[in-house]
Amino acid sequence: MANKPNLNPEAAAKIEETEEGTVLFNVPFPKDLSQLKEMSPILVKQPYQIDYLHSYGQDSPFFAGLANKKLLGTKCPKCGYTYGTPRLHCMMCGAECDWFELPQEARIHTFTVCHFGSQEFLPQCPFILIQVEWDGVDTLFLSRLVGPDPNEATLDWVGRKIRARFLRLSKFKPTDVYFVFAD
């Protein structure tokens, strides 16, 4: 039994660990230095915070598009390959692509419900991630689906028609657009 995960939530209850730690200015030290190899490791907290000036560079028009309620993709004038997530240069032939407006109706190619996540997104759990597909567009687009009950996930969501919605107050992030069921 020791090797089984305990799946009983009551028995698994525990106090959540926090990282405040305790201010400590000294530790015991042995007289006999040969005992030092038995010493417990000292753990210290080191905060790390930084602001980046991240440039969207050649992808910037996409984010300007979201702020203006437009979804933009790119298309290669040389080989015709089309991108649902824009790339200024074609992955297939290397030519420079042109911008075009994507339809705001699309379909779910695949999805998941995140019940846990990275620290930044934990407060938003559970949330639904989708890959968006369009007819005639060769690549997909990662977005969120809003509306359905995250606890009722079913494979039937794959292929469902969806419609884009935009934040009114743009944050210049890919989450300025999200999708809802359209059928």
Place this chain on the structure above:
Amino acid sequence: MRPVYMVSGGISKFAKARPDRTFQGLAKEAFDYAMNDVPELTLDMIDASVSSYFSDHFQRQLMSGIMATDYLGLCPKPARRIEGGGATGGLCIQSAWEMIASGRSEVCAAYGFETMSHVNTWKGNEFIALASDVSFDYPVGGFYTGYYAMMVVRHMQEYGTTPEQLAAVSVKNHANAFHNPYAQKRMKLTIEDVRNAPMVAWPLTRLDVCVMSDGAACVILASEEAAKKLTDKPVLIRGVGTGTDAMRMADRPHLKVPLLPNEKEEDYKDLKYPGVHSFRAGRMASKQAYEHAGIKDPLKEIDFIELHDAYTSSEIQTYEDMGLCKYGEGGEFAASGKPFLKNIDYGLEFPDKSQVGLCPVNPSGGLIACGHPVGATGIMQGVFALWQLQGTIEKHLNDKTIQIPDAKVGAIHSHAGTGTYVTVSILEKAF
């Protein structure tokens, strides 16, 4: 190119946290184990080294590679650090292979490490998710389990793969690890245990997903001349292959399958490939490694595989990439018992007992049970494969249960973020 041999290996005990050692200390544990296993080998004889770790964030230390190199006493000899996400370890072994194959080195140490316990699990997930496009992917909900879950949902939609088939992989790998003292999670589970564990990203539960670890691993590679001096149990690296794919899963094309010798074009008439359901990099790495090693029918010619099962789903997808079954048959392959060990009772019913153990996959327990200290992981696979082919599992594990009798050819497979870098190396008993 001249032949390259693996002559020794070592692993530190993988654990959730190893605050008793810095990354240098962990690397030293694995390195010393490998050194001690070939007593003829002295530090002087190692004329080059390659280190691998994934993330500078976990240590908050740039250039950890050289700090481990100096700790191991390998300066001022040639060395480099290799990084390629989850495939870091596999790439490291291949880089060491290149050092010797090219004639630049006679004996090269390839070692890797990761100390992931320095941040909490959810911050660690954030660091890992930074290995996705920070303009388009990370801000939408960057979480690797979520990315892999979307891939397997499409696999389920495309092929009818079931969560219970995924769970069979978890049962297998945890039960195998029961006999591996190096592993972090050693559990006897049922399919129901896996499915009833807390959901992480639908349909993957906590028992479908590997955990973060602190750990290190090391293999020593040598030229033929050096290998003969060092060991009577050398293992030949018979073939290497490496594949890549676009970082953004959304960018993966929908084209034709690059065929292996045991496949035909009509097998995949209507299949759009790789999409998000398959790893094109894994197929490319397999195809190259098989061509290099002269392998025509992997299921028949490879006796066991240590592959990158960060998720139960990716193990199933990898069966297909590596040609153990056709695309679409991965779930059924798992449930058939073919990748299980014959001599372990998993508490599962298999449709045809004669098929069980045809090609054991992750006899060590894989990432799911051993843990995934990223820079060490691909090298850990190399160590376990070496011991399998040397027939020394009992010596190193004090338990012979997972020793595959008469193993002659093994494969190791290392895989980075949603299939961006994948390496496959074919190892062969050479004594």
